[in-house]
Amino acid sequence: DAGITQSPRHKVTETGTPVTLRCHQTENHRYMYWYRQDPGHGLRLIHYSYGVKDTDKGEVSDGYSVSRSKTEDFLLTLESATSSQTSVYFCAISESQRQIVYNEQFFGPGTRLTVL
Amino acid sequence: GNSVTQMEGPVTLSEEAFLTINCTYTATGYPSLFWYVQYPGEGLQLLLKATKADDKGSNKGFEATYRKETTSFHLEKGSVQVSDSAVYFCALTDSWGKLQFGAGTQVVVTP
Numbered sequence: 001d002a003g004i005t006q007s008p009r010h011k012v013t014e015t016g017t018p019v020t021l022r023c024h025q026t027e028n029h030r031y032m033y034w035y036r037q038d039p040g041h042g043l044r045l046i047h048y049s050y051g052v053k054d055t056d057k058g059e060v061s062d063g064y065s066v067s068r069s070k071t072e073d074f075l076l077t078l079e080s081a082t083s084s085q086t087s088v089y090f091c092a093i094s095e096s097q098r099q100i101v102y103n104e105q106f107f108g109p110g111t112r113l114t115v116l
Numbered sequence: 117g118n119s120v121t122q123m124e125g126p127v128t129l130s131e132e133a134f135l136t137i138n139c140t141y142t143a144t145g146y147p148s149l150f151w152y153v154q155y156p157g158e159g160l161q162l163l164l165k166a167t168k169a170d171d172k173g174s175n176k177g178f179e180a181t182y183r184k185e186t187t188s189f190h191l192e193k194g195s196v197q198v199s200d201s202a203v204y205f206c207a208l209t210d211s212w213g214k215l216q217f218g219a220g221t222q223v224v225v226t227p
Contacts, residue, residue, distance in 0.1 A: 004159075042207075042218050044217070090159055109159050
């Protein structure tokens with residue numbers, strides 16, 4: 001299994017509070033991704049990173065920010081959590097994006113976030 | 117934009133039954149196609165992939181053929197087991213290599 005951990009695995013928070021989710025990899029892969037999984041929507045890309053300090057927005061980036069100060073860590077921050085951000089969040093890594101067909105994305109175990 | 121449509125679940129089957137999960141896509145260019153599987157409480161794992169028209173991906177008894185003429189990538193397995201109970205996601209890559217997922221199909225296999 002690819003070495004990807006996410007923390008915390010479960011979190012309950014209140015509307016308006018800041019929340020940070022962490023993804024840590026031991027594979028030294030260049031690309032890292034944050035997705036959210038919601039019923040009826042599959043997984044949707046929030047943000048991704050193509051290197052240290054290099055990030056870009058995905059499909060559903062509003063209300064989220066990310067940071068990557070080290071190859072191994074990719075942080076997702078909800079500055080002011082809302083109930084619509086209740087979801088399961090998955091981190092993924094890949095060695096290359098352009099050659100994704102040969103370098104699959106490996107997913108972490110997920111973080112279940114509930115915003116009350 | 118690109119999109120992936122797959123059949124809604126849950127699909128409930130008896131052990132040893134034949135499984136088909138339909139997946140169709142809309143995309144510009146020539147995307148690569150994937151099936152991912154998510155077992156309960158886990159992240160997604162790549163099940164199989166196909167990179168060009170008429171390619172057949174296969175793994176663990178599952179198969180899917182990239183059909184450009186029908187823009188489809190249906191997943192099939194001839195004899196399912198209880199351990200195949202999971203959520204299956206069809207996906208494609210866009211021109212930048214980012215994955216676009218379908219909504220997922222839950223499969224429940226009963227003994």
